[in-house]
Amino acid sequence: MITHAKEAEKFNKDEARVDWHDDTLWFVRQKRDRMAHNIPEWEQLREKASQIKNHTLSNLDQYLIQFEKHALANGVHVHWAANAVEHNQIVFQIIQKHGFQKIVKSKSMLTEECHLNEFLISQGIEVIDTDLGERIVQLRHEPPSHIVLPAIHLKKEDVGETFHQHLGTEKGAKDPQYLTEAARQHLREKFIAADLALTGVNFAVAETGGIVVCTNEGNADMGAHLANVHIACMGIEKIIPRQADLSVFLRLLARSATGQPITTYSSHFLRPAPGKEMHIVLVDNGRTEQLARADFRNSLKCIRCAACFNTCPVYRRSGGHSYHTAVAGPIGSILAPNIDMRKYADLPFASTLCGSCSNVCPVKIDIHDQLWKWRQILAQEGHTGTAKATGMKLMSAVLSNPDIYRFAGSTGRWFLRHVPSLASNSLNPWFKQREMPEPPKESFRDWYMKNRKKPKGE
Amino acid sequence: MNSRELILKKVRQNKPDLLPLPILEAYPQGDIDLTDKFGTFLKNVGGDIYLAKDVQEARAHLTQKFQLSESIKVADYTDTNLLKQDPHSFEDVFVTIMRGQWGVAENAAIWIPEEYLPGKQRVLPFICQHLVIYLPSDALVPTMYEAYQKIGTQNFGGYGVFIAGPSKTADIEQSLVIGAHGPRSLTVYLIEKQQL
Numbered sequence: 111m112i113t114h115a116k117e118a119e120k121f122n123k124d125e126a127r128v129d130w131h132d133d134t135l136w137f138v139r140q141k142r143d144r145m146a147h148n149i150p151e152w153e154q155l156r157e158k159a160s161q162i163k164n165h166t167l168s169n170l171d172q173y174l175i176q177f178e179k180h181a182l183a184n185g186v187h188v189h190w191a192a193n194a195v196e197h198n199q200i201v202f203q204i205i206q207k208h209g210f211q212k213i214v215k216s217k218s219m220l221t222e223e224c225h226l227n228e229f230l231i232s233q234g235i236e237v238i239d240t241d242l243g244e245r246i247v248q249l250r251h252e253p254p255s256h257i258v259l260p261a262i263h264l265k266k267e268d269v270g271e272t273f274h275q276h277l278g279t280e281k282g283a284k285d286p287q288y289l290t291e292a293a294r295q296h297l298r299e300k301f302i303a304a305d306l307a308l309t310g311v312n313f314a315v316a317e318t319g320g321i322v323v324c325t326n327e328g329n330a331d332m333g334a335h336l337a338n339v340h341i342a343c344m345g346i347e348k349i350i351p352r353q354a355d356l357s358v359f360l361r362l363l364a365r366s367a368t369g370q371p372i373t374t375y376s377s378h379f380l381r382p383a384p385g386k387e388m389h390i391v392l393v394d395n396g397r398t399e400q401l402a403r404a405d406f407r408n409s410l411k412c413i414r415c416a417a418c419f420n421t422c423p424v425y426r427r428s429g430g431h432s433y434h435t436a437v438a439g440p441i442g443s444i445l446a447p448n449i450d451m452r453k454y455a456d457l458p459f460a461s462t463l464c465g466s467c468s469n470v471c472p473v474k475i476d477i478h479d480q481l482w483k484w485r486q487i488l489a490q491e492g493h494t495g496t497a498k499a500t501g502m503k504l505m506s507a508v509l510s511n512p513d514i515y516r517f518a519g520s521t522g523r524w525f526l527r528h529v530p531s532l533a534s535n536s537l538n539p540w541f542k543q544r545e546m547p548e549p550p551k552e553s554f555r556d557w558y559m560k561n562r563k564k565p566k567g568e
Numbered sequence: 569m570n571s572r573e574l575i576l577k578k579v580r581q582n583k584p585d586l587l588p589l590p591i592l593e594a595y596p597q598g599d600i601d602l603t604d605k606f607g608t609f610l611k612n613v614g615g616d617i618y619l620a621k622d623v624q625e626a627r628a629h630l631t632q633k634f635q636l637s638e639s640i641k642v643a644d645y646t647d648t649n650l651l652k653q654d655p656h657s658f659e660d661v662f663v664t665i666m667r668g669q670w671g672v673a674e675n676a677a678i679w680i681p682e683e684y685l686p687g688k689q690r691v692l693p694f695i696c697q698h699l700v701i702y703l704p705s706d707a708l709v710p711t712m713y714e715a716y717q718k719i720g721t722q723n724f725g726g727y728g729v730f731i732a733g734p735s736k737t738a739d740i741e742q743s744l745v746i747g748a749h750g751p752r753s754l755t756v757y758l759i760e761k762q763q764l
Contacts, residue, residue, distance in 0.1 A: 328694045336655055
């Protein structure tokens with residue numbers, strides 16, 4: 111069984127790369143901070159965004175109906191998919207109806223979640239991811255490791271080698287400018303030749319039936335405006351009530367994601383261009399179940415900015431692939447167990463519960479509380495494994511009896527000082543990629559008893 | 569039951585009690601110089617900005633800047649022949665020149681409704697090598713809030729876009745590269761006289 115801890119162990123083998131990964135994402139987090147601190151009303155915007163999303167979830171059926179009605183009036187085809195399989199079938203049927211062969215895609219985490227690429231490719235369709243980071247990982251037959259920075263786990267040398275193999279760039283070339291130019295030329299050909307463009311959706315406006323797609327590269331627009339058919343795929347939680355609500359979300363999204371004041375392009379698609387065809391696929395795939403779980407439903411407020419990834423000490427040092435799910439990081443760790451509790455039982459434990467994720471979340475999802483709540487459910491449902499369960503029982507026995515606690519503490523310190531190999535060995539998972547701390551000579555309690563000011567008369 | 573009905577039924581069953589929809593509000597930005605702030609942000613996102621007293625002055629300036637000649641393909645918003653063309657024919661457009669409707673000081677985003685696109689061709693601001701936008705100097709607003717108040721929900725056609733700077737990516741080791749798929753540069757002319 112794949113677990114975060116095992117996968118993280120692979121990532122941790124290259125210590126220099128882990129440090130680089132850690133620093134790079136922290137740098138993005140700092141850019142986010144600078145942007146947020148320059149907006150005096152930042153906290154009010156977060157609160158507003160949170161309230162809009164809470165309201166929307168409480169009235170989601172009505173907004174979905176309203177959105178559909180306006181989209182249909184705009185001449186857009188609307189489809190509903192209960193799950194990933196149905197989503198993939200809907201997309202494939204549209205492609206088949208036209209007899210298309212070539213698809214260009216811009217970034218869509220939903221289609222990653224549904225494994226659309228694999229399905230279409232198995233049906234003989236050429237599917238090209240056009241976001242640069244996504245194209246890089248696609249050429250390497252890897253999933254994205256981050257929802258905003260898909261190739262953040264790679265160094266420019268890796269990209270250079272991949273492009274040398276697939277795009278014929280010079281061997282050993284690693285200049286980002288040169289490599290990006292090569293991708294630009296390669297993908298222009300694909301844009302020009304594509305029959306159909308597939309995009310994700312950042313926001314869908316119930317009031318107008320329009321969708322908004324945000325990119326920096328312009329790839330969603332290059333694809334959608336050149337191809338004859340545009341399919342936009344979205345989870346049902348992407349709905350917002352009013353167009354003006356975008357003012358709140360677009361002020362928060364890019365600042366939280368990459369520390370930009372806004373993405374280069376925020377494209378509002380309302381109607382297909384004359385002679386063209388536009389489809390929107392509304393996907394459930396577990397979202398209505400998450401809506402039923404009072405403790406977890408507000409994870410559906412997520413706008414996929416990845417601020418929680420960039421700030422997470424575990425994500426930064428374990429890499430996105432160790433989460434073995436389309437959406438990694440803290441938010442992915444509360445979304446994934448909803449879809450498959452057994453398969454993703456490890457993820458809520460891939461956290462220190464430090465709470466930094468909740469503090470940076472632009473829509474105020476209580477991410478670390480939900481991670482903690484998932485742990486309890488997973489333990490109750492028997493998904494945590496015997497080692498963890500036994501350990502927890504033992505821990506609770508020790509912590510609930512002061513005498514045993516003091517005895518365990520002093521024996522533990524004695525052993526760590528005199529027989530350190532008891533802790534510093536490969537059987538102890540806490541020892542992996544870590545140095546064990548020097549054990550203190552005495553406990554805080556002993557120190558306090560010795561040093562506290564004695565009250566008069568004692 | 570089809571998937572539409574199934575999804576709507578589950579949402580109805582599972583949604584929480586109705587919570588209020590908050591009222592949107594403007595946040596006072598203090599005493600800021602909109603032109604100054606817009607210009608600073610535009611440069612930060614990789615754009616160029618010039619002040620021009622009218623369109624003729626802007627056109628003369630950009631002709632020199634991009635060394636335009638007969639052999640260089642330009643898509644201009646005044647050209648009515650663009651309307652009927654196949655978008656693929658714009659593959660070799662070097663410069664697209666168009667108007668912007670509103671500029672947002674807090675992030676240098678410029679709102680382009682469909683009718684402002686040359687020949688209503690949606691691909692033109694993306695497929696060109698360089699993009700030029702004429703923006704009336706009195707079309708600046710402080711934040712996205714005011715921008716959406718101006719835009720409204722009607723009358724922007726079937727498509728509209730905020731553009732903030734040239735196309736860019738940082739997907740290789742977080743190194744910023746200008747000119748990903750779209751324009752390699754964005755030049756904005758703030759036009760003094762309201763004559764657009």
